[in-house]
Amino acid sequence: MAPKPRRETKSLVNAGKGMSTTTIVNAAALQDHLVRSLNLSMPVRKKNPVKAQARTAQERLHSGTEYRKVWVCDSCTLENEDESARCSACGSFKPNNRRIKLTLAQKKGLVQAPPPKLSQNQWEECEAKAEERGDTAHPCSICREPFGLDAKVILSCSHMFHHNCLASFERFLRTNQRVCPLCRKQNYQKRLTKQGERIYRMQCAVKVQACVRRFLARKRYPQLLNEFYKSGRGSPSRRKTFYATKLSSISSRIVRAIDAREDSIDALLAEFDKSMSLSRQVLNGESSTTTASSCDGLMTVDKWHEALRKAVLRDEKECPICINLIDSATKPVTLLSCSHVLHTDCLDAFESFNIYEIHLCPVCRSHYDARVLAHDMTFALRPSSSNMLHPTSRPTQS
Known part of the structure; x- marks a missing residue:
């Protein structure tokens, strides 16, 4: 049996090596893509320690190789510091212009690459889809609160969220790829939008108009009801x-x-x-x-009622003069302007033996006006104005 030629064997081995190399590279690219998408931790590569020379800030400033870290606002074209999240002039949020690095699998076409940036017409189509679907009338899908006039963002999949809600959702994601909270679309694009603010303002205006019309209707209702019953109907x-x-x-x-x-x-x-x-x-x-x-001292009706309320809250059981029980059903009772309650007979006796020109309360030693109470601890009927010498029912001085 004749041996095979050596040249053909070498060519077959080289062909097999080429095919296996391509398969290995593709498998490694797919594994790398999965590891990056699932945010799996890989073992740390050991690097040889290199002594890096420390450069001062002054040297970096004069070297001319350092660039300023700023971002340009899309609304007013103002340059802002990279640390600031909003524009200092118009208050717009910082745009997300990070460049997505393609993995090897995406470069080789094994995995679909992220879509390019949307144009202005495509963003308008997304807003039209969201309005047609009624997203502006419904609350935010994350916090379940109405949009109102708060900052809103619309995604490339035409779903709308609060800016703060979506930022918090992205902050706590466990993967590097951004995923829509509703449709799970990966590598979405987002943009600030004012869609729905006009509808919200119209709804607020309708509520205000409804309140005004309700007030006017309630105001006119008694007059219309009077005319209705006056005509004999009803x-x-x-x-x-x-x-x-x-x-x-x-x-x-x-x-x-x-x-x-x-x-x-x-x-x-x-x-x-x-x-x-x-x-x-x-x-x-x-x-x-x-x-x-x-x-x-000017005692009005309101002041007398306030004095009576204080006396009822104090709930005094004994007369300060005779030290007997206060019973308005058996003996007449008099209320002083200082809110103290005494027997009428005891107060008359106290005033008859008073040596001063001004009567003073036997409890608090203040000038008072007196008024007789009824048996149910309410004010008795007041005399006519022709017999009144004082705003109280009985004079306190001659």
């Missing part, structure tokens, strides 16, 4: 209820007007008392301090 029971409510409101307004008039009358009588005391001071030559201290 249910008799509802007409009766309407006029009863209207009569009650009129009565309440009359009561408030009477209370206001009583306050004005009390103020007028107090002014008369003050004028009389000033005249007595001029005629008798008294000091101004005594007269001022006796005439500066």
Whole structure:
């Protein structure tokens, strides 16, 4: 059996070596692509220690080889420092212009390379798709909050998110490849957008107009209802209820007007008392301090109710003069302007033995005005204005 030629054997071996080398390179490229995409940690290569000469900042400045780290704003073309995340002039966010490094598998065509940057027309088509799908009317898919007027970004897959939400999502990703939170599209492109702000402003305007129209309708409703029942239409029971409510409101307004008039009358009588005391001071030559201290207190209806409230909260059980129980059902009770409660007979006896011209409270030693209370601890009916010498129901000094 004749041996094979040696030259043919060498050519076959070389051909097999070439084919195996290409397969090994492709397999290594695919493994490298998977390792980079899954962010797997590889063993650290041992490098020979090289003594690097330290260069000072002044040397680097004069060398002329260092470049300034700045970025240019897309809106106003202002140069900003690389550390700043927003433009100092217009407030736009820093554009993401990082150049994606292709892996060996992508360069050899084994894995699809990332798409090129979108043009302006393509971005407008993405915004049109998002508006047609209704993304602007729905909340953000990450935080589930409405977009409003906050900063928004639109991806190349036409999905919209809050800028802060997407930045937080990208920060906590475990892979180097950016993935859309909704459709999982890899290596997406993003861009700031103002899509939906006009619709949001229109919705706010509609809400404001609805509130104004609701207020005007409620304001006109009683007048229209009055005209409706005045013409004789409607249910008799509802007409009766309407006029009863209207009569009650009129009565309440009359009561408030009477209370206001009583306050004005009390103020007028107090002014008369003050004028009389000033005249007595001029005629008798008294000091101004005594007269001022006796005439500066003006007790109105609100002040009397406040004094009664304080007395009820204090809940005094005994009269400070006779040290007996205070029972308005058996003995009449008098309320002082200083909110102390005493028996009416005890107070009369105390004032009859008083040696001072001005009556002082037996508890707090302050000038007071007195008013008789009813048996249910409410104010008794006040006398007519013709018999009143003081804004209280009983005079405290002659």
